[in-house]
Structures are given as structure tokens and as C-alpha cells.
Amino acid sequence: MRLSFACLVGNFAGWVSRISGRGRGETLRGRTILAIDPRALIKLSKGRELVLVSGTNGKTTTTAYLVRMLEAATGELVSTSKYGANMSAGIATALAQGPRNRLVVLECDELYLPSMAQDLQPKVIVLLNLSRDQLHRTGEVRKVANLWRDTFVTDDVTLVIDRDDPFLEFAAGSAGHVLRVSFGGRRHPDAATCPNCLKLLDWGSGDYLCSCGLGSQLAQVRGDQRLRGPARNAVLAIEAARLMGAIVPIELATELTENAPDRISNFEIGGHSIATRLAKNPESWREALAQVEAKCVILSVNARGIDGRDTSWLWDIDYSALIGKKVICTGDRRLDVAYRVKVQGVVEVATTETFEAAIAQAGSGPVEGIASYTAFQELAAAQLGIHARQGGRP
Amino acid sequence: MTLTIVRLYHDLLGTYGDQGNAEVLVHRAKAREIPVELVEVTPGMTVPTSGDIYLLGGGEDGPQTAALELLRADGGLNSAVTSGAALFTVCAGFQLIGSSLPGADGETISGLGIVDVHTVYTSAPRSVGELVCQPTRSHLPLLTGFENHQGLTELGPEMQPLGMVKRGIGNGFAGAEGVWHGNIIGTYMHGPALVRNPELADVLLASAVGDLVEFHDPYADALASERRKTLWPHS
Ligand SMILES: [Zn+2]
Numbered sequence: 001m002r003l004s005f006a007c008l009v010g011n012f013a014g015w016v017s018r019i020s021g022r023g024r025g026e027t028l029r030g031r032t033i034l035a036i037d038p039r040a041l042i043k044l045s046k047g048r049e050l051v052l053v054s055g056t057n058g059k060t061t062t063t064a065y066l067v068r069m070l071e072a073a074t075g076e077l078v079s080t081s082k083y084g085a086n087m088s089a090g091i092a093t094a095l096a097q098g099p100r101n102r103l104v105v106l107e108c109d110e111l112y113l114p115s116m117a118q119d120l121q122p123k124v125i126v127l128l129n130l131s132r133d134q135l136h137r138t139g140e141v142r143k144v145a146n147l148w149r150d151t152f153v154t155d156d157v158t159l160v161i162d163r164d165d166p167f168l169e170f171a172a173g174s175a176g177h178v179l180r181v182s183f184g185g186r187r188h189p190d191a192a193t194c195p196n197c198l199k200l201l202d203w204g205s206g207d208y209l210c211s212c213g214l215g216s217q218l219a220q221v222r223g224d225q226r227l228r229g230p231a232r233n234a235v236l237a238i239e240a241a242r243l244m245g246a247i248v249p250i251e252l253a254t255e256l257t258e259n260a261p262d263r264i265s266n267f268e269i270g271g272h273s274i275a276t277r278l279a280k281n282p283e284s285w286r287e288a289l290a291q292v293e294a295k296c297v298i299l300s301v302n303a304r305g306i307d308g309r310d311t312s313w314l315w316d317i318d319y320s321a322l323i324g325k326k327v328i329c330t331g332d333r334r335l336d337v338a339y340r341v342k343v344q345g346v347v348e349v350a351t352t353e354t355f356e357a358a359i360a361q362a363g364s365g366p367v368e369g370i371a372s373y374t375a376f377q378e379l380a381a382a383q384l385g386i387h388a389r390q391g392g393r394p
Numbered sequence: 395m396t397l398t399i400v401r402l403y404h405d406l407l408g409t410y411g412d413q414g415n416a417e418v419l420v421h422r423a424k425a426r427e428i429p430v431e432l433v434e435v436t437p438g439m440t441v442p443t444s445g446d447i448y449l450l451g452g453g454e455d456g457p458q459t460a461a462l463e464l465l466r467a468d469g470g471l472n473s474a475v476t477s478g479a480a481l482f483t484v485c486a487g488f489q490l491i492g493s494s495l496p497g498a499d500g501e502t503i504s505g506l507g508i509v510d511v512h513t514v515y516t517s518a519p520r521s522v523g524e525l526v527c528q529p530t531r532s533h534l535p536l537l538t539g540f541e542n543h544q545g546l547t548e549l550g551p552e553m554q555p556l557g558m559v560k561r562g563i564g565n566g567f568a569g570a571e572g573v574w575h576g577n578i579i580g581t582y583m584h585g586p587a588l589v590r591n592p593e594l595a596d597v598l599l600a601s602a603v604g605d606l607v608e609f610h611d612p613y614a615d616a617l618a619s620e621r622r623k624t625l626w627p628h629s
Contacts, residue, residue, distance in 0.1 A: 132409065140409075140454045192405040192437070198456030198498050200437055309523070310540040312584040315414030335620050339589065339613040340414070343421045349613070 003043050006036035007096045026081065030089030033096055041088065044095035045120040048079075050104045051240055052116060055128030057284050059107040060084040062128060062233040065256050066105045066240055073246035079104040087112050091120075103244070110144050114151040125152075126160045126240045128233050130167035132190050132313070133281040145171045145195050160240045162232060163219045164188075166208055170195040173214075179239055180217055183232055184225030189282070223257075229287050231257045267369070267379050270359045274298070276369035278376040280307070282316045285370070289321045294366040297322060298358045299341070300331040300375035307372045311336045319344040326350075328358040331375045355379060396429040397602055400445035402471070402487075405436060406461045410542065412451025412484045414586035418595050418614075419447060425609050428599075441470030446602035447480045450487025452542075452584060458486040459498045465490070465506055475508055480577040480601045484587060485543055488572065488580030489513040496545060509575050510550030518566065520544050525564060525583055526626050527557030527571040536560070537571075537591045538621045539583020547582075549573060556581050561625060577601045589614070590621050 011029060033040050053063045067078045079101040081094035086107045094106055108116045110130075117125060127148070130141050148171035152159060155176020161168040163180035166188055172178045173196075185206025194201045197212040209215035223235045234256040241248050267274045276298075277288040303309050311333050319341050326348045329338040334351045342349050352358045355375075359367065371379060401416040416432055423430040435441055437460070448471060453461070465471050475481050481491070489495045492511035497503040500515060525541040537557055546566030549555060555565065556572030556579055564571030564582055572581035579598070581587055588595040592614045600606050 142454065142456065190409070193454075193456045193460050198459060200460050310410070310542060310584060312411030312414070312540060312586055315411040315417070315586055315589070316408065335613065335617040336589075339617050342613050343414075343417050 002037045003040055006033045006040055007099075011096075026083055026085040026093045027089045029096070030085070030092035033092045034088060040092055041095065041116075041119040044092065044099060045104070048104050049102055049244060050106065050120050050122040051124045051126065051244060052106050052108045052113065052120065052122045053126045053128070053237075053240075054108045054110055054113045055126075056110065056131045056133045056281065057287075058128050058229055058233040059086060061230055062126065062237050063105055063107040065234050065237040066126070068256075069237060069241040069248045069252060070103050070105065070244060070246050072249050072252050073241065074103065076103055077101050081106055088116075091116060111147070114147055117151055117157065122157055124158050124160060124240050124243045126236050127162070127168050127171065128236060129162060129165050129229075129283070130171070131188070131281065131283045132316075133308075141167055141190050142195050149173055158243055160236050160243065162236060163217055164206070166191045166201065166214065167195050169217060170214055179221070179243065180219040181221040181223055181236055181239055182216075182219030183223045183227055183235075185216060186225075227257065228290070229283075265376075265380065265383075267383055269379075269382075270356055272359050272362070272367060274359065274367050274369045276371055276376065276379060278373065279370050280373045282313050285317045288370045289317070289319060292321055292325075292368055292370070294325075294368040296326040296328070296362045296365060296367045298328045298330060298355065298362065298367060298369040299334075299337050300355060300358075300369065300371040300379075301329070301333045301337045302331045302372050302374045303333050304374045307374050314340045319346065322346050326362070328352060328361055330355050330358045331372065396431050397423055397447075397599075398431050398433060398442075398445045399423075400433045400435060400442060400448045400474075402435045402441065402448060402450050403437060403457075403461045403464065404434065404451060406457035407451040407453035407487055409454055409457070410452040410485065410584040412449075412487070412584060412586050415451070415482060415484070415588040415595075416449050418586070418588045418592070419449075419599060422592065422595055422609060422611070423599055423603075425611065426607050428603055437464055441465065441468045441474070443470050443474045443477070445474055445479055447482065447598050448474060450481075450483040450491070451586075452485030452487060454486075455498050458490055459503075461486075462490040462495075462503075462505065472506060472508060475578060478577065480598050481508065481579070482588070482598055483578075483580045484584060485541075485582055488582065489545055489547065491578070491580060492547065493550065509573050509578055509580060510553055511547050511573055511580065512550070513545040513547045515544060516546055516566070518546065521546075521563035521566065521582070523562055524625050525562030525571065526560045526622075527562075527564060528560055529557040530554055530574060534591075534593050534597070535618075536622050536626055537583065537587075537594060538618075538625050539581065539585040539587045539590055541582040542584065543582055547573075547580075585621075590618055592618055 067080045079098045086109045145167040152175035158177040160179045194210040196214045207216035279285040279288040329351045404413045491508040492505040495513040548567045555570035556574045
């Protein structure tokens, strides 16, 4: 009774937030539900089959892949959070949408994973990767790995992990069921020392071993070594779907692994369509830079809230892919990134106050963008605003 | 003569972007047509003793202890600074060149003893945020950086700080930030520090090659002054 009332009020709050233009209403709706019934997560997940997806990079796209796969394979509707709202409130909203759907796929913030695993009793948890991200909030990578290791001590859930990542191997160390996928091994940029005992980790050609016993394990599934981040995540999603009893249609599996879409959006600004990638930490910047094709690139960097307030990590990234291109820097911390690419050897560097001004400077050829979290959100919100106005209110 | 810059264990102590300090030194040396070489020292390599400027960055607790033990066993860094090489250290690197610091399990361990500073853990929350200090040597402008550390560092009686804190925590003792002893500098400023404070990069270069010709790098100067104005508008 309390739960259905909570959901009703939550729907209303979400609707108010949406029509008043204060976002998509996902978080407010979930907060309202949880405020009225604190046990809503437990109740809403009861009797359903859940998969949680967590890791530093690729949660939102992998969750979307998995939903597509499960829907294609079962013909059922799958409950999910569509906009990457991955803490308690967003998860409550996702569960409350289609409460009779048997299947649920949820992305989950790394720090919320222990409590969500406890409350939601998932059947499968996909752990994509762990790397440096927002050091002021999550702290050291090893701390997240430790937190997870203390969580996964039961055998009523199956973990699907990329076994090439030593932090995930360590996190899964006490888990009952682990399905390990390997992509041939690759050196982890943040794992010079052992996540378990802190001694220097002995890296061979992509595999690792420590005297304490932590080392690359035998994998049940082997993926192609050449796959990039999003495609590797698609392989993990296929294995998770299999564990949920779904046979993924071969065409879909091929489409997602061979042509895995990045978190990329085409923003229509000033008459230009700018393919923009979200890059929120060193690893996702490296992925984004590896794909840049245009001769002119806009880099937008803020250091607000979720971006992390320290921009030092910009110096951990190799920008040589930008040498010979025109680079226009914008965002609150445009000078930090402009100087960084200058020192890297990019000759043509400019700064502008706004993204629109950057486009105006870009000239007529194709332009691509890379944006930090809040910069990307701003662009996305501007797009929504524009669409709402174009659609016109009665 | 080629200026040799030695970046130590950036795999272990590169968590906070401090490897950028080396790149800025190379950049500013090249701009003045000083022949320069960057030597990368990784675990397992011998630390060269003939370098001019040595750099250590910040990192997590485990890698910090690993780097400390490697440097202690090698001995090369200690002999290089004894013979006058410059040393610039940040955060975990600053702590480990001191007399004592907390080990990976919080126990007190001895550092390299290059400077007489003692780092301890207190009940104070982690120091995270922008840091601004007034350098103790008057020819330098305000220094800015981003600090992110648990340990607090007390200077021994013979030690001078790099600056006095105007904003942020710094060492957490007596309003001091960092240490400046001969050609040795320790600081809690990331950013990286030499990126946001080009004048400090020049101090290190000058300590190795003598007087420098003037060099104005528009983006470096714009970034340094934007940070100073944003964080300390009173100046
Ligand atoms: Zn170990």
C-alpha cells in the first residue's frame, strides 16, 4: 500500500519536474519514492530477475546493449534506467517503471554497488573495468576494489568480469561464481602495484602475477585482442545475457562488437552537426582521442562537481593524435587544456568562452568535439531546450 | 652540456598528473635553446647519479611505499642531491624524501632523509582543494595548485617552507606549505605545480644552468594568472 502510494507521488513529482523544465525528472521521482517508502528498492525488485552493470567507463552504453539483447532474445520488455541515473533514486525510478517486467537491467554507480547488490539481489553483476576517476570522490582505485571485494562473498550471484583488469580480479577474489572474459591481456595504466598486497606487480606481455598469488586467471571466454573499450563491454554484455538464459541473435552480437557505438552525440549548434564524445577520465579521453578523424577538434573542459575539481589528470593523457589539427579549447578550464596540447606539440590552438564561439571559429570543414561531464550535459540540455521550443507548446 | 631531467617512477607516482612537471621543464628549456634530455626511470632501472633535475610525483599509498623502498635500495637519488642536483617533489614524493612518514598500514617508517620533515596521519579530514601560498622567496609571485592528501607534514627546525598558506591546508602545521632547502623543493601542489607556476619551473632550470633568457609563453602565463586571479582575487 505504502509502496504504490510512494510510486504514485513519485510519478507526480517527476512529471512536475519535467514540465517545469528542471531535467528529466528521473532523480526527483526516485527520491520521492524512497522518501515515502525507504524499503521501496527491496520491494520493487522482489521476484524479478536483475542484472547490475558497474565499472568506471561504459556503464550506460553497456546497460543499453544488454537491454537490447534481452529484449531481442526474449521478446519481453526490460525495465532499465535510460539516462544513466545510477544511484539509489535513479534506480528506484527505473524499477517503478514497468513494475511487472520480469527482467531488469540497471547501471550502478561504483560506490553504490555494495548496497544495491544487497537490496536488489541481482542474478548477474557485470564488472566492466576500474580505473582512475574523480579522485576526490571515489578515492583511490584500490579503495573501490576493496569495497567490492568485501561485498562479493556469496554464491547467489554470478560476476562477469574482464579478467585482464587486476582490480576486478582482486574484487572478485572471494566471490562464489565468476565468469572471466579475457581479451588477451593488456597492461593496466593504474596497476603498477598489486591491488592486494601493494608490492610491485610483475607484468609480462599483458598478463600479470604477484608473489602474493594474485595473477591473471584462466578465462572461460576469450575475446579478440584488438577490440576497443565499447566492444569489449559488448562482449561482457553478451555473456551476461547468456547467463540470464537469453540467446543473443548473432546479427545483434556482431553489430555491437564490430561496430560498438561510443558514447557519442551529434549536437546541432549554429547550423553545424558536431559529433561529440563524452570523456570524463583519463581512460575515456584516451578512447575518444584515438577515434578523432576531423581536422578540427573542440575540447571542452570544466572542473565542476562530478567532473572532479582537479584538472591535473589532463597531463596523464597523450594528445599526439591532435598534432597537425586545429584545436579549439572551451569550458571553464580551457586554459589548462590549451596549454597542455600546446606543450604536446599542437601548433594551432585557440580558446573561446563558449562552445558556440568555438564552432564559429572552426570554419566550414567537419568538426568533432570531446567534452568533460558537465560540459557534455550542458550541450545535451541545450539540445533538449532547443527541441522543446521547436516542438512548440500548445 | 645537455641538461638532464630525471623523471622517477612515473608509473608509480603519476596518479595526479605530476609527470607534466617534466614536460614543462623540457618545454621551457627547449624554448631557450638549452639542449635537454628527459630520462625516464622505471622500477628495475638504476637511478642515474649524473642528472641535473630529479622529479618525484604524487601517488597512492602502496606505490609510494614501493617507490620509497626502490629509491632506498638504489641510493642514487641521495647521492645525486648530495652532489648538488635539484630535486622537485610533490605530495607522496615530498613525503617520502622526508625523515619519517606513515607506511601503507599507517605505521611510522623512515623516509629517504633528504630533508628533515615528518609526515603524520591525524584525525583531520583529507585535505582536498585549491591551495594558494605566498612563496618565502620574495622574487616569486603567488603559487597555486590543487592539494589532495591525508598526511600532514611538520618541518624540522632547520627547514624553510616553500610558502605560507593563504588558502587551503598545505603542510597542516604553522601555516606552512612544502619545503625549500637548497635546491630541493617539496610541495603538496598538483596542477601540475610547474604548469600553473612557470616561475617555479624557471627557478629549477636556473639552479641547473644559471641565468635564463626571458621567455614569455602566452598560454602558460595566461593560465598562471587566471588561476591566481580566480583563487586569490585580493591580489
Ligand atoms: Zn600481491
